[in-house]
Amino acid sequence: MDQKLYEYDLDLTSPIAPARVVRLVGDGKRVLEVGCSSGASTKVLTSKMNCRVTGLEINPEAAEVAKRFCDRVITGDIEQIDLASLLGEARFDVITFGDVLEHLRNPLAVLRKVRPFLADGGCLVVSVPNMAHVSIAFELLHGRFDYQPKGLLDDTHVRFFTRKNLLRMLEDADFTVTVLERVEVAPERTEFGTNISTPEQHAILAYANRHNLEACTYQYVVKAIPVAPGAGLGSSSTAQVRERLSDLEALSHKREREIAALESKLSWIESRPPLRAWRWLSRIVGSRK
Numbered sequence: 001m002d003q004k005l006y007e008y009d010l011d012l013t014s015p016i017a018p019a020r021v022v023r024l025v026g027d028g029k030r031v032l033e034v035g036c037s038s039g040a041s042t043k044v045l046t047s048k049m050n051c052r053v054t055g056l057e058i059n060p061e062a063a064e065v066a067k068r069f070c071d072r073v074i075t076g077d078i079e080q081i082d083l084a085s086l087l088g089e090a091r092f093d094v095i096t097f098g099d100v101l102e103h104l105r106n107p108l109a110v111l112r113k114v115r116p117f118l119a120d121g122g123c124l125v126v127s128v129p130n131m132a133h134v135s136i137a138f139e140l141l142h143g144r145f146d147y148q149p150k151g152l153l154d155d156t157h158v159r160f161f162t163r164k165n166l167l168r169m170l171e172d173a174d175f176t177v178t179v180l181e182r183v184e185v186a187p188e189r190t191e192f193g194t195n196i197s198t199p200e201q202h203a204i205l206a207y208a209n210r211h212n213l214e215a216c217t218y219q220y221v222v223k224a225i226p227v228a229p230g231a232g233l234g235s236s237s238t239a240q241v242r243e244r245l246s247d248l249e250a251l252s253h254k255r256e257r258e259i260a261a262l263e264s265k266l267s268w269i270e271s272r273p274p275l276r277a278w279r280w281l282s283r284i285v286g287s288r289k
Helices: 017-025 040-047 060-066 083-087 107-117 134-141 163-172 199-211 236-270 273-287
Strands: 030-034 052-057 072-075 092-098 118-129 175-184 217-226
Touching: 017 040, 017 092, 017 118, 017 175, 017 217, 030 040, 030 107, 040 052, 052 060, 060 072, 083 107, 092 107, 107 118, 107 163, 118 163, 134 199, 163 175, 163 217
Parallel strands: 030 052, 030 092, 052 072, 092 118
Antiparallel strands: 118 217, 175 217
């Protein structure tokens, strides 16, 4: 086996989803890492975050590499194995699913399956790709839904998530989200290399940005805590309020991005020499009146 196929160094300060997952786990935690792969995140959790990690990985070769960083590695399919017999009385402060749920046939059942193994005060940390990214809309508008080796249409994905159905699934599993982060990627920088050059394409992008608050969200990273059975669902009116609140949070996030972009543009404009010269001349002329 070529271990280089499975190894890479994860920068803890990076904005990418794996680094966000690790940061949300926190220091000194007992972690069950579902889908630990070859242990890139595990290595950071153990060496920099002082965590103790039990890994669970379906790929035997990747699991073999991850053994160097884990207290224990379980090789198997999370949907098939008997966790109770394998984990016994073990309990974890954090259970992570880093880009795993989209590969499962029944992710809701798996969330319910791991819930009993959370210690008091424990939480889930989950990352999933966003199916509502505008690059997917562009692909569909051109009659394409081509699976890719990785990314939004990874050819091993069997489930697809938007923000709303991710939050609803977690509620159905009796969890409530306490932190929601977004990894944003412009459509032209995705694996599709979306080309937005014509007036028609710009109009499509403008429409998507106007009506889809998550148009540039590539991945979600969430932290969720268990609640009493049924407490996550509540009444239909409560669900509507929560959905509206989630929409308002997304809108606020979008406005913050727009303000930052405008401030950056204004700073660039003000730094141009002709404008500085014009302002200097205006002051000189004004002082002589």
